[in-house]
Amino acid sequence: MLKTFNGILKNNSIQWVDETPPVEFDASVKVNVTLLEEITINKSQSNGQKMAEALTKISQNNNFANVNPQKWQQENRLDRYIPERD
Template identity: 40%
Template sequence: MLKTFRAWLKGSRLEWIDHVPTLGEEQIPVHVTFLENESVIDKQARGRRIAEILEKLAVSQAFTDIEPVIWQQETRQDRSLPGR
């Protein structure tokens, strides 16, 4: 059975959070997985990027040839109801 130990990575050192494994002085190969920790700054930057893309899309007038009412009717076509 695999054992998992939690630790903080500081520079090139791991600092154990919970239980400390008994390792001695031997070298043990490890796998470290970085969990996504999305900060508020990343969300704000992504929001600004999305806004820029939408502005460019609006300026390019990519959707001027689409009639919204007809598009909606085609997209939301009624389906036949069972038993009717």
Template identity: 35%
Template sequence: MKGSRLEWIDDIPELGEQMLQVHVTFLDDKPFVESKTRGQRMAEILENLAATQVLGNVDPVLWQQETRQDRSLLGR
């Protein structure tokens, strides 16, 4: 947005003279989490997730067999 006009970053939609309704959200210039602490915070979250052992009772081989199903190939 520049002033009161929107500028397209990617390809401009082909609308001709047709009007397009858009919703604009203004974001703060500052990142929500400082980039220096972002990695540290992510590591803490992953450590907490690992400590809960939510997936500790899942047999990975059995899970893969249940989840993955081979599809029949066309013409074979």
């Protein structure tokens, strides 16, 4: 009778979850592997095109058109005053 062992396929090797099959270390064993979940590739990678479109929309709003960058930096920076820099 065939016995089923639960494992995780990672980097082309199987990590056993519950019970480890009784196999000698250097022995070869024929296995059948059934993937129980759909494989998703690069799901965690960001979509650069969507980010570029979002940044373009933000830049078209001109939200910072009336902001003086030098004054904003002086008001918001956390470093100490340095003579002759301002």
